[in-house]
Amino acid sequence: MSQTNRFQEQSPASPEIVLRFPDLHPAFDKQAAVPEANRCLYCFDAPCMQACPTHIDVPKFIKKIASGNLMGSAKTILDANILGASCSRACPVQVLCEGACVMHRYNKQPIQIGRLQRYAMDALHASGAPLPFAPGEDSGASVALIGGGPASLSCAAELRRRGIRADIYDARPLPGGLNTYGIAEYKLTFEASLREIDMLAQLGVNFHFNTTIDAEKLEELEASHDAVFLGMGLGAIHRLGVAGEQMQGMTNALDFIAGYKSGSITAAPARVAVVGAGNTAIDAANAAVRLGATEVHMIYRRGPEQMSAFDFEYEHAKQEGVKFLFHVAPIGISGSEKVEGLELQKLEASADGSLVPLQGSNVRLPTDMIILAIGQSTHTDFLAAVEDRAEKVKLERGRIVIDRASGQTSNPKYFAGGDCTNGGREVVDAVADGKRAGVGIATWLEGENANA
Ligand code: SF4
The missing domain is CATH 3.50.50.60 (FAD/NAD(P)-binding domain)
Structure with missing residues (x-):
């Protein structure tokens, strides 16, 4: 196995998963990237650069794309952020660099910084060129x-x-x-x-x-x-703390996502309930839809305004066909060896604003799988x-x-x-x-x- 392709060759990506999970924001080609780069105003003291936690010199890398210097552009990105390729895909740009773009002030679309960053990084990877840095002289440490x-x-x-x-x-x-x-x-x-x-x-x-x-x-x-x-x-992701959590059909969002990405999960059952309302919960719910579930519900004890998921993730999930049940709390799991339903109780706000159960409001949501996404514990015992x-x-x-x-x-x-x-x-x-x-x-x- 060659040194340069040690890990990539071990990717378990199956054609089925590739087909079901196409790029959310497909890559730019040259015809799209250069005009987009030319829209940039190359602001002095650019707000996008300040909004990026790694402070990539965004105007500089975009200017290099406009002038056709893709290797130079990738180097500018990597100088500030060694994981510039994955960040270009995973960053919630709407609330980071693109959210700060001055184009908003002129009621124009922000520069698509994430996609331009990906364009430069993809070009570096496709070229087969080495990383534009070398290790330093051995310090002995x-x-x-x-x-x-x-x-x-x-x-x-x-x-x-x-x-x-x-x-x-x-x-x-x-x-x-x-x-x-x-x-x-x-x-x-x-x-x-x-x-x-x-x-x-x-x-x-x-x-x-x-x-x-x-x-x-x-x-x-x-x-x-x-x-x-x-x-x-x-x-680990927290558990619900109700009886039945050992049943077949119970899982958590991280295991579910890791499972389909690494090839051990290839399909979801027809009915899936996801408990939680963060970005990971949404990723799991969308994945269930794409893996064949026909009815996916997200369960959250508060309302849409209190969800920790970004607004654009909420909208995306609705477009994928995920349904939301707000102001309900899981109180039990039905089934014997296998999950058959999630018992829910409606909640209402009391005078002091806290949520209290609405008496006589219990409902049963028939489901074949329950995915928990209700926060993670810390891992510091060691x-x-x-x-x-x-x-x-x-x-x-x-x-x-x-x-x-x-x-x-x-x-x-x-x-x-x-x-x-x-x-x-x-x-x-x-x-x-x-x-x-x-x-x-x-x-x-x-x-x-x-x-x-
Ligand atoms: S995509 Fe991410 S890494 Fe790149 S400039 Fe925006 S916030 Fe920074």
């Missing part, structure tokens, strides 16, 4: 990175560019974390995520797969590396030290507390970033965190060496 998702990948790239050894440890068999296993296939394919990581591997990042980190393993990594980066994201059981790093409500500028935790040797520090935000936020932490670790190591 090494860092263990826990979790193989966007935060760790971004941090590892910064470290390698400074000649620091980067060892990524991940429980799964392939890298990318949520990028590979958790983003709807019509936004970011399994294959596109792996293709991007293949390029990153050219910097000499070392990957250790199928490796679960417990307190003991962490001690070992701490002893054998100069610093540790914690980028393991969040833990941070308890083996010897004294004291926590390795300071936590607040299960989240790792960091200095936002450097990513450093309360334990100087430990840095962190991404969902395990912020409770779950966008891929691009994790990339920005990883980048800051990579620089933070390098600076801290320099200081340690100077003091040695």
